[in-house]
Amino acid sequence: QIVLPDDLAVGARTQVMQFFGPDELEAVLDFPSLIEALRKAFASGVTMPQRQHYHIEASPPASGGDLLLMPAWQAEEFIGVKIVSVFPDNAQKGLPAVLGVYVLLNGKTGAPLAVMDGTRLTLRRTAAASALAADYLARDQAKRLLMVGTGALAPHLIRAHATIRPITEVMVWGRNFSKAEALAQHLADQPYKVTAVTDLAAAVSKAEIVSCATLSMT
Numbered sequence: 001q002i003v004l005p006d007d008l009a010v011g012a013r014t015q016v017m018q019f020f021g022p023d024e025l026e027a028v029l030d031f032p033s034l035i036e037a038l039r040k041a042f043a044s045g046v047t048m049p050q051r052q053h054y055h056i057e058a059s060p061p062a063s064g065g066d067l068l069l070m071p072a073w074q075a076e077e078f079i080g081v082k083i084v085s086v087f088p089d090n091a092q093k094g095l096p097a098v099l100g101v102y103v104l105l106n107g108k109t110g111a112p113l114a115v116m117d118g119t120r121l122t123l124r125r126t127a128a129a130s131a132l133a134a135d136y137l138a139r140d141q142a143k144r145l146l147m148v149g150t151g152a153l154a155p156h157l158i159r160a161h162a163t164i165r166p167i168t169e170v171m172v173w174g175r176n177f178s179k180a181e182a183l184a185q186h187l188a189d190q191p192y193k194v195t196a197v198t199d200l201a202a203a204v205s206k207a208e209i210v211s212c213a214t215l216s217m218t
Helices: 022-028 031-044 088-093 118-137 154-164 177-186 200-206
Strands: 016-020 052-056 065-074 078-086 098-106 112-117 144-148 169-173 193-196 209-212
Touching: 016 022, 022 112, 022 118, 031 118, 031 154, 078 118, 098 118, 112 118, 118 154, 118 209, 144 154, 144 200, 154 169, 154 177, 154 209, 169 177, 169 200, 177 193
Parallel strands: 016 112, 144 169, 144 209, 169 193
Antiparallel strands: 052 065, 065 078, 078 098, 098 112
């Protein structure tokens, strides 16, 4: 923790800039609370300028990536900026394709309040936003979920959707069947059955909710 100088403080008090790592974020951003917080946030209105998008060239071209700067704020409350890198080739290096950091500022003074692990924050927020959408669109008693994609976001999506619907069966499909099996095994302790499948069309025909998370271009 870093105590900010007095001239950056609100009123007469100094502020403490806090650091939140991935485990700390996961502990406080439980899906029921996060989904409801997003429900209120989307309805309350936020200023969100168009994000800045820069391509990072590399050799070979496939090893390059993209840098995204994503600001948003509520006047006189909070200002936030998420800095995200997307390097699809990272999977071959054992790293997530999406990495980032989030900086939270005081909306009245601009003073830094917190720095958060943007990777875990993105996973939790994206999964919660998807579940929130399904809460409006999916049948109330939807029990069968199909997860298309086996990357870092997939387990968060499954857990988030199971928060808003009485999921009893999860089918996992991926281009690499061994990764689908590994994800199913990773979630073996959950209160719903998770099975890796090979026939995507058949799985779609059975599913009541289909969630897709993949960087595939096809």
